[in-house]
Amino acid sequence: MTSEGWIGKPVTRVEDARLLTGRGTYIDDLPMPHAHHAAIVRSPYAHARILGYDVRAALAMPGVVGVVTGADVAAKTKPFAVGVTSPVHYYCTATDKARFVGEPVAVVVARDRYTAEDAAELVQVDYEPLPAVVDPERALDADAPVLHEKVGTNLANHRRLVYGDPDRAFAEAEVVIRERFRFPKIGSTPIETYGIVARWDPIDEVLTIWANFMGPFIMHPLTARVLGLPENRMRLIVPQDIGGSFGIKTSMFPYIALIGLTAMTTGVTVKWIEDRREHLLASSSGTDRVAYRELAAKKDGTILGMRFRWYDNVGGYIRSPEPGCSYRPLGNYVGPYRFQHLEVEASTVMTNKSLTGPNRGYACGHLYFESERMVDLLAEKLGMDPVAVRKKNLIATDAFPYRTPTGGLYDSGDYAGAFDRALEMARYDELRREQAKARAAGRYVGIGIALAVDPSVSNMGYVATALDPQFRAKPEYLAKSGAMEAATVKVDPLGRVTAILGTTPQGQGHQTIVSQIVAHELGLTPRDVTVVDEMDTFTRIWSISSGTYSSRFGSVGTSATALAARKLRTKLVEYGAHLMSLPVDEVEWREGAVRAKSGKGASYTIKDLAGRGHWNTESLPEGIEAGLQATAVFHFDVAKAVDEHDRVNSSNTYGFIAEVMAVEVDPRTGAVKILRYVTVHDAGTIINPLIVEGQIYGGALHGLGGALYEDMQYDADGQCLTATFMDYLVPTACEAPTIDIAHVSSPSPLTTLGSKGLGESGTMTVPAVVANAVSDALAPIGVRINELPINPSALWARIHQAGGPDMAPRTPHSLGASRETRDAPRSAG
Amino acid sequence: MSEPVTVRLTVNGVAHEGRCEPRKLLVDFIREDLGLTGTHVGCEHGICGACTVLINGEAARSCLMLAVQANGAEIATVEGLATGGTLHPLQEAFREHHGLQCGFCTPGMLMTALDLLRVNPQPTEAEIREGISAVLCRCTGYHGIVKAVEAAAKVLVPAKRV
Ligand code: FES
Numbered sequence: 001m002t003s004e005g006w007i008g009k010p011v012t013r014v015e016d017a018r019l020l021t022g023r024g025t026y027i028d029d030l031p032m033p034h035a036h037h038a039a040i041v042r043s044p045y046a047h048a049r050i051l052g053y054d055v056r057a058a059l060a061m062p063g064v065v066g067v068v069t070g071a072d073v074a075a076k077t078k079p080f081a082v083g084v085t086s087p088v089h090y091y092c093t094a095t096d097k098a099r100f101v102g103e104p105v106a107v108v109v110a111r112d113r114y115t116a117e118d119a120a121e122l123v124q125v126d127y128e129p130l131p132a133v134v135d136p137e138r139a140l141d142a143d144a145p146v147l148h149e150k151v152g153t154n155l156a157n158h159r160r161l162v163y164g165d166p167d168r169a170f171a172e173a174e175v176v177i178r179e180r181f182r183f184p185k186i187g188s189t190p191i192e193t194y195g196i197v198a199r200w201d202p203i204d205e206v207l208t209i210w211a212n213f214m215g216p217f218i219m220h221p222l223t224a225r226v227l228g229l230p231e232n233r234m235r236l237i238v239p240q241d242i243g244g245s246f247g248i249k250t251s252m253f254p255y256i257a258l259i260g261l262t263a264m265t266t267g268v269t270v271k272w273i274e275d276r277r278e279h280l281l282a283s284s285s286g287t288d289r290v291a292y293r294e295l296a297a298k299k300d301g302t303i304l305g306m307r308f309r310w311y312d313n314v315g316g317y318i319r320s321p322e323p324g325c326s327y328r329p330l331g332n333y334v335g336p337y338r339f340q341h342l343e344v345e346a347s348t349v350m351t352n353k354s355l356t357g358p359n360r361g362y363a364c365g366h367l368y369f370e371s372e373r374m375v376d377l378l379a380e381k382l383g384m385d386p387v388a389v390r391k392k393n394l395i396a397t398d399a400f401p402y403r404t405p406t407g408g409l410y411d412s413g414d415y416a417g418a419f420d421r422a423l424e425m426a427r428y429d430e431l432r433r434e435q436a437k438a439r440a441a442g443r444y445v446g447i448g449i450a451l452a453v454d455p456s457v458s459n460m461g462y463v464a465t466a467l468d469p470q471f472r473a474k475p476e477y478l479a480k481s482g483a484m485e486a487a488t489v490k491v492d493p494l495g496r497v498t499a500i501l502g503t504t505p506q507g508q509g510h511q512t513i514v515s516q517i518v519a520h521e522l523g524l525t526p527r528d529v530t531v532v533d534e535m536d537t538f539t540r541i542w543s544i545s546s547g548t549y550s551s552r553f554g555s556v557g558t559s560a561t562a563l564a565a566r567k568l569r570t571k572l573v574e575y576g577a578h579l580m581s582l583p584v585d586e587v588e589w590r591e592g593a594v595r596a597k598s599g600k601g602a603s604y605t606i607k608d609l610a611g612r613g614h615w616n617t618e619s620l621p622e623g624i625e626a627g628l629q630a631t632a633v634f635h636f637d638v639a640k641a642v643d644e645h646d647r648v649n650s651s652n653t654y655g656f657i658a659e660v661m662a663v664e665v666d667p668r669t670g671a672v673k674i675l676r677y678v679t680v681h682d683a684g685t686i687i688n689p690l691i692v693e694g695q696i697y698g699g700a701l702h703g704l705g706g707a708l709y710e711d712m713q714y715d716a717d718g719q720c721l722t723a724t725f726m727d728y729l730v731p732t733a734c735e736a737p738t739i740d741i742a743h744v745s746s747p748s749p750l751t752t753l754g755s756k757g758l759g760e761s762g763t764m765t766v767p768a769v770v771a772n773a774v775s776d777a778l779a780p781i782g783v784r785i786n787e788l789p790i791n792p793s794a795l796w797a798r799i800h801q802a803g804g805p806d807m808a809p810r811t812p813h814s815l816g817a818s819r820e821t822r823d824a825p826r827s828a829g
Numbered sequence: 830m831s832e833p834v835t836v837r838l839t840v841n842g843v844a845h846e847g848r849c850e851p852r853k854l855l856v857d858f859i860r861e862d863l864g865l866t867g868t869h870v871g872c873e874h875g876i877c878g879a880c881t882v883l884i885n886g887e888a889a890r891s892c893l894m895l896a897v898q899a900n901g902a903e904i905a906t907v908e909g910l911a912t913g914g915t916l917h918p919l920q921e922a923f924r925e926h927h928g929l930q931c932g933f934c935t936p937g938m939l940m941t942a943l944d945l946l947r948v949n950p951q952p953t954e955a956e957i958r959e960g961i962s963a964v965l966c967r968c969t970g971y972h973g974i975v976k977a978v979e980a981a982a983k984v985l986v987p988a989k990r991v
């Protein structure tokens with residue numbers, strides 16, 4: 001295979017053989033001789049003052065080596081830095097008060113997990129229960145219980161951001177649309193839960209942590225600071241295999257501090273593997289949000305401006321990187337549309353629910369659910385087709401690179417082309433005709449559309465939008481920006497190639513992708529390349545933005561890999577030219593070897609060069625660094641700090657998604673059946689279509705979970721009602737749709753290979769497309785979706801309230817492959 | 830805490846004997862006492878299916894059983910599927926059709942699919958979906974898994990006739 005061969009090939013994954021044979025190395029599989037086990041005591045109350053602890057009975061149990069309580073945490077650690085200026089003291093356990101059900105209050109360490117769990121039950125915590133609040137709007141009422149007395153209110157952060165002249169846009173509008181939306185609290189629930197092992201070496205004073213942590217590694221310095229350790233005394237190692245993450249494993253850093261402290265206090269190696277109940281009660285989720293939206297438009301459908309008013313519920317404490325829930329999509333707030341005037345009022349509210357953080361599609365599922373519903377409401381009001389309204393407002397193909405009013409820099413795209421492709425694939429006009437027929441026959445068939453700009457590789461700088469510009473203007477304020485990744489490619493003494501990265505893949509097949517890129521650049525086959533992709537803060541090159549989150553690998557990891565391989569190739573070419581006694585410009589790298597352009601004379605393969613370069617350094621040209629390796633650090637120079645007008649390029653590459661979905665609603669049951677689902681993606685250059693397809697399918701099902709089933713529910717007292725997989729409904733294979741997928745490609749001018757991330761994909765669009773399709777289906781009876789999930793009982797109630805159409809039983813029809821949604825919790829069988 | 834008991838069972842054709850507390854879960858016994866970490870734990874309450882193994886030939890959740898209850902049983906885990914360096918046709922199909930991403934559900938998914946194909950060697954797509962709905966996967970959207978099981982059924986059925 002020539003060096004042109006490996007980009008875009010559906011190469012099967014190198015990871016699979018070990019994972020299929022049970023030989024993966026996940027956190028719980030690491031051999032840890034003499035490890036003791038931790039069990040965490042958690043608050044049964046949503047809100048309670050902690051009056052004291054009695055740990056005597058637990059300590060007296062044979063096999064127990066120690067107990068750490070919130071009192072120890074308060075005495076021995078610092079609170080975590082939070083991303084806002086309110087004085088929220090967030091420690092790795094509750095200290096003064098518990099603020100959500102499941103909040104850690106103490107840890108017991110024992111010789112095995114069974115004993116630790118028994119002893120945890122003997123820990124007595126004296127609580128004074130307090131009234132709780134779970135609704136983000138209610139939490140802002142003057143008489144609502146206040147979670148943090150020092151803050152004095154439940155409002156953790158508030159910003160009003162203005163771009164252009166929204167007041168004028170609304171004054172000049174011919175049509176104004178207003179709507180209120182609710183987005184549920186959902187967690188992507190990776191099948192592998194959190195896991196941590198901590199070992200403290202009191203002589204060298206090094207704390208070694210193994211954790212299935214996905215990054216960003218900004219959490220490493222933050223956690224070291226909490227424990228009072230210099231960063232180079234806290235070694236964080238991520239095992240080779242992580243059992244899924246989807247943003248959720250970003251938020252395990254408080255447990256890294258807690259288990260680290262427990263190891264330092266007890267002196268034994270401590271292992272903690274979270275169980276599912278703990279995960280559902282107290283790991284992380286996206287925010288539930290109440291949104292008030294306004295849209296100003298002209299009668300011809302031109303959108304002039306929008307207003308967003310958000311109440312994002314971050315639970316008991318605001319935990320970094322929140323309030324990213326409001327600001328992560330800042331650069332793409334306007335989505336794929338041209339309008340220039342926008343006002344955003346973002347309130348981040350603390351209530352007695354579990355804490356939040358990144359969850360696949362971080363804040364974009366919320367954003368596009370609201371925006372795309374608003375565009376449909378505009379179409380409805382104007383009596384226009386939703387396709388026509390969107391086309392009227394799309395950013396033109398010749399406008400790229402496009403600077404959005406909020407500071408985003410859309411690097412490339414052909415939104416109209418991708419949208420047309422989706423409409424063609426869905427046979428949109430025909431679908432509308434079929435819908436008309438179905439309606440005439442009394443059926444509730446609807447067609448939904450959703451468009452989304454898909455941001456990848458977040459620029460760390462966006463988080464500072466939470467701070468107001470006056471604060472950011474102070475001389476002592478340190479600006480933030482950036483997105484970087486490093487890769488090393490080396491040739492061993494016998495000519496074998498190894499690539500080394502410190503990313504933290506959770507199923508995205510980085511080893512495969514890296515082997516393809518290196519093979520592509522060096523004229524090898526992927527099987528020739530060994531890829532070591534394991535994070536170890538002591539040995540890898542990393543920075544605060546490192547990690548595998550925000551769909552970054554497809555842009556930044558691939559770029560670093562390609563650059564390192566090219567750097568190595570340049571070195572090999574120089575070396576080969578020297579051996580051939582030719583000027584560098586008379587030789588080239590062709591088919592895996594340095595060859596004279598003239599085609600005459602000797603050629604040198606990697607093996608030939610390794611045989612000389614390693615074994616006889618005298619043969620190297622003067623001035624060249626010894627050793628056959630190259631390291632490249634790639635970073636985006638479009639990642640800048642937020643400016644004084646609150647504009648920031650919050651991501652670095654921006655893809656595009658266009659979706660069309662047809663559904664049928666059964667008015668007797670409220671069940672939603674997907675009849676057709678088309679998705680078109682533009683992620684620039686695709687390196688491995690097999691892996692890309694897998695990401696699209698997985699993202700779409702996460703999106704569908706949030707749209708139709710998933711909801712972390714709490715009662716008014718703050719008790720979590722969904723602490724098992726019996727209650728928190730995750731889609732099974734029976735609910736998973738078949739998807740028609742296509743790609744268009746607008747290569748990114750900013751990445752080495754033109755690729756962009758797409759790992760979050762359908763989580764951003766599916767809530768919107770389902771809501772639009774169901775609203776369209778029920779348009780004849782005036783039911784519009786402004787709340788998710790659209791579970792059958794909620795929908796049935798809405799249909800009923802609307803006067804319920806004909807409730808007579810009828811035979812379901814079908815427009816194509818389809819599946820009924822599930823109505824009841826599945827059985828345990 | 831009660832006195833340890835002796836558990837004797839066969840895993841992937843190899844006889845094992847161990848001593849553990851009567852309350853020890855079978856999955857913990859397999860992972861910790863026998864060192865076979867291919868079988869995973871995703872919920873410990875019988876829903877996710879990651880811990881599925883075959884017990885006397887039938888799929889069962891090893892997190893819902895005590896090790897003592899499996900005394901005398903023949904157990905098959907994911908480690909026993911490949912022979913030598915050769916993947917089982919089902920494993921091969923999972924690789925070919927991208928039936929796994931993080932791989933955490935995969936052992937349970939493979940053992941469940943194996944049981945499905947034993948009971949119903951030529952399942953329809955709907956039957957495959959129904960059959961594997963006993964295992965949750967958060968990565969794949971199930972598409973690659975369904976394709977893989979379909980493909981494996983095609984390979985395995987003629988092989989059986991020979
Ligand atoms: S771990 Fe056994 S079913 Fe989830």
Ligand code: FES
Pocket residue numbers: 191243244507928929930931932933934935965966967968969
């Ligand atoms: S492959 Fe990750 S859960 Fe199935």
